[in-house]
Amino acid sequence: AEAGPGNKNTVIKAPGYYETGSFYPTAFPGRTVTRTVYLHPSAGRVVVSVRDAVTGEPLKELHAYLLDNGWARYEDGRAEAEAGPGNKNTVIKAPGYYETGSFYPTAFPGRTVARTVFLMPSSGRFEFSVRDAITGEPLKAFQAYLLDNGWAGYRDGKAVTEAEPGNKNTVIRAQGYNETGSFFPSAFPGHTVTGTVFLQPSEGRVSFKIADAITENPIPSFWAYLIDNGWAWYEGMTVSSASGAGNKNTVIRADGFYEENFYPGVFPGRTAEYSVFLNPKEPEGRLNVKCVDLVTGERVANAVLYPSGEGELPAPDGTASHTSHAHFKHQWLRASAPGYKDAEGPAYFASGRRDISFVIPMERVMPKGRGELLATVTDADGNPVPGASAALSCQGDVAKGRTNKSGQIFFRNVPSGVHTLSASARGYSGGSARVAIGGRETARTGLSLEPLSSGGRRAPFDVEIVSAPSGETIRPGEKKTLYVLLNNRGGEGGRAYCSLELPDAGKMVKEVILEAGERAEVPFEVTMPEDSVNSQIPVVARVGEKSKKGLLTVRAPAFTVAARTDKEAYLEGENIEVEVEVTSDGASGEYQVRVGFNEESRVENIKLEGGKGRAVFSGIPAAFRGNRLLYGLYHTTGRSVLLNALPVRDRSAAVLMIPDRQQYNAGETVKLKIIGKGGDVFSVSSPLIPGKSAGEEGVIEALANTEGIAFIEAALPAGLATGVYPFRCGGYSAEVDVRGLEARILDRRLEEDVGSGELRLHWSMESSAEIPCKWTVEAIPQDDEPYEAASGDIKLKNGAGEYWIPVEPYDDEPCDLLLKLEPASGGEPLAAVRYSWAGLEE
Known part of the structure; x- marks a missing residue:
């Protein structure tokens, strides 16, 4: 800047710098003065x-x-x-x-x-995977109250939320599943925690097809008490209902038919299908039996029939009739006749059927050794057929040849027995026949062939089912050959399709070609699914419109599953380690072991080798919202094999009782360790300790040592029933699992004797031993208080047995009847069977 001479006021400032304040540089006329000014930053x-x-x-x-x-x-x-x-x-x-x-x-x-x-993050993230506990599949839709953030809906098995640190209340639920109840996962600031929650299906569905047992036609309308869901009227062949898990009482009732009462199993998360056949009440069932010569087809005179469990039945002309009032009953028959080998086979009665026929082929007793056969092959007019191909099938070997000019063929050195002779020739239809050959004998037989151009009338091709597989035992996963015996009753050969149907194994069909009069066994290779359980299953053989039923037994491997924890007792918050051991009498392959404690669910796959397998689960938090750890063995399909529970004991309890083993057998001794305060006297009571009088619990007292520990022993009766029995001390208890006498209901029915009006409760069951029992029947009216209708003593057989008892309700009104069987030696009931009675009709 320019200015007149002298000191002139100057100020300098800039954004972000301190202002200089006033200073006075000197201006000299005609001269230029330069100065440097430094501004100090202000920020x-x-x-x-x-x-x-x-x-x-x-x-x-x-x-x-x-x-x-x-x-x-x-x-x-x-x-x-x-x-x-x-x-x-x-x-x-x-x-x-x-x-x-x-x-x-x-x-x-x-x-x-x-x-x-x-x-520092103020919240943690939690990601839940929610799956079906049976299938392991993610749930398509569910609701969750996640980490105290309120209820919300989620899909595809995934739920994500954030929350402040700490244990937060969480509940998960879904339609058709049991709710988890509250559990408290921890949120960690800045961390994402993942967890898998398995929801147990709360219901299973059962579908029923109702049909006439004789005609197999649908029953159009009926009353049904479906899986404990109450009585209702239904129309149409198929009905279904849903219920919680277990065997549920079901009764099907229709006019003119016997009532069917049974207990189908309901499996959570699965749909089970049952076919129910109702048997008509009239007329009574009749079985027409005929004994015939295996070779000639003629009746066997002077035969005697022996129905299983009943008296002999004479059949002087080879035929007899046998009747029964049962609506359906399997009947095994044995036949005996002079000069014939004994023969036997399964048959059945069905109410309303008087046309059921059963043919018992009987083989003649032949002299032992080897013999000869002279066979003559002729045409329909009796003229010899030279050059015909002939074959004799005997005990797996086949001898072949051609007829001579006289239509004859000679077979030498033939084993004694009944064999099949077959022949064929150009221009003729083939033919076959049975022939009996004795040792050191020359048998003679003729075989007639029908010319293809013949217009003569012959009996058409007609196949009958002689027998279906029945009474055989098959194991899961085992391949077994079952046979259906067919017979062509016609005079012509032909082709037929034979099928065999089994539950879980499906339907198998085979083509069969039979010559005139020929019998043949049709083999079917059957493999039951690996997850099949012990049961009796129906099998049905069919040819065209004809069918024959049989009954097979599925015998699954036996398993034992035992678990133990790494400590006797735990404090809240400690981690539990569980070891589960599996043993079997013959199973191998892949299985699943599952454990669950409160909201924790774990699954491990194991492979059984030599009938043994093992799984270890670690890091299960001890939280005493429940005190039983559930564990079990499952097939990989999700079907359970064996389930059990293990107590988890709270170490903070004032008194702790610990059995020396997880499980005992009847007749063994329970050793109980008691932990409390030093010098205390423990008074322990239990139904397993004999009391002063029958039915009274006994008491054992024990003095604790200075460490607060005492021991007691209790001998278990040899006749004790399987069950869980408590030991009590003050307000604390421990449960002991005992394996003893066992019985399993196989079938039951209720019948009214037409003549006397007596009501009879029938049942069949399988027992682990010969068991003396006391039985009671409680009548449960629809609109009144229950009362005891009958009681008595009975001895159960070792193994399977049939039983019945008479009952007289106080009046003729409808009611349920509850039969209880208890060992005479005491303990838990062996079985409880419920019947539904419709009352007496006016």
Whole structure:
């Protein structure tokens, strides 16, 4: 600038710098004076890098009150501002993180200061996978109350939420599944925790097809008490209902038919299908039996029939009739006749059927050794057929040849027995016949062939089913050949299709070609599914419109599953380790072991080798909302094999009782360790300790040592029934699992004797031993109090047996009848069977 001579006032300022204030440089006329002025910066700069304290990653979004400059939004983990010198108030915050609170970074004029600030996450993340406990599949839709964040709907088996640190209440539920109840997973700030929750299906569905047992036609309308869901009227062949797990009482009732009462199993998460055949009441069933010569087909005179479990039945002309009032009954028959080998086979009665025929082929007793056969092959007019191909099938070997000019063929050195002779020739249809050959004898037989051009009338091709597989035992996974015996009663050969149907194995069909009069066994290879259980299953053989039924027994491998924990007792919050051992009498391959304790569910796949397998589960938190750890063995399909429970004892209890084993057999001794205070006297009572009088619990007292420990022993009766029995001390208890006498109901029915009007409860059951029992029948009217209708004593057989008892209700009104069987030696009931009685009709 230019100015007149003298000292002139000057001030210099700039943004971000301190002003100089007034100073007075001198101006000299005609001269240029230069000076340098330094401005001191008035502000410093602070740059803050904001990161996650757990991961170290920059925060995508944040808000900051930087150096007293007010709030502003920043991104990508970077915030910066300028301020005058000194310590300036600063606060940083971000969604999902704790706020820093005030801090005071220093601004240095003219300098940039860099700082890094770590924000601690304020919440943790939890990801749940929610699956079906049977199939392991994710649930399509469910509701969850996650970590105290309120109820919300989720899909495809996934639920995600965030919450502040700590144990947060969580509940998960879904349509058709049992709710988890509250459990308390922990949220950890800045961490993502994953967990899998298995929901147990709460219901299973059962579908029934109702048909006439004789015609197999659908029954159009009926009353049904379906799986304990009450009585209802139904129309149509198929009905279904849903219910919780277990064997549920079911009764089907239709006019003109016998009532059917049974207990189908309901399996949560599965649909079971049953075919129910009702038998007509009239007329009574009749079985027409005929004994015939295996070779000639003629009746066997002077035969005697022996129905299983009943008296002999003479058949002087080879035929006899046998009747029964049962609506359906299997009947095994044995036939005996002079000069014939005994023969036997299965038949059945069905009410309403008087046309059931059963043919018993009988083989003549032949002299032993080897003999000869002279066979003559002729045409329909009796003329010899030379050059015909002939074959004799005997005990697996086949001798072949051609007839001579006289139509004859001679077979030498033939084993004694009944064999099949067959022949064929050009221009003729083939033919076959049975022939009996004795040792050191020359048998003679003729075989007639029908010319293909013949217009003569012959009996058409007609196949009958002689027998279906029955009475055989098959194991799961085992391949077995079952045989259906067919007979062509016609005079012509032909082709037929034979099928065999089994539950879980499906329907198999085979083509069969039979010559005139030929019998043949049709083989079917059957393999039952690996997860089949012990049961009796129906089998049906069919040819065209004809069918014959049989009954097979499925015998599954026996398993034992035992578990033990790493400690006798636990405190809340400690981790449990469980070892599960599986043994079997013959099973091998892949299985699943599952354990569950409160909300914890674990699954491990094991491979049984040599009938043994083992699984270990660690880190199960002890939380005494429940005190029984459930464990079990499952097929990989989800079907359970064996389930059990193991008590988890609370070490903080004042009195702790610990049996020396998880399971005992009847007749053994229970040794119980009791832990309490030193010097205390423990009084322990139990139904397993004999009392002063029958039915009274006994008491054993024991003095604790200085460490607070005492021991008692209780001998178990040899006749004790299988069950769980308590030991009690004060307000504390321990349960003992005992394996003893067992009985299993196989079938039951209720019948009214037409003549006497007496009501009879029939049942069949399988017992582990010969068991003397006391039985009671409780009548449960629809609109009145239950009462005892009958009682008595009975002895169960070792193995399978049939039983019945008479009952007289007080009146003729409908009611349920509950039969209980208890061992005479005491203990838990062996069985309880429920019947439904419709009352007497007016």
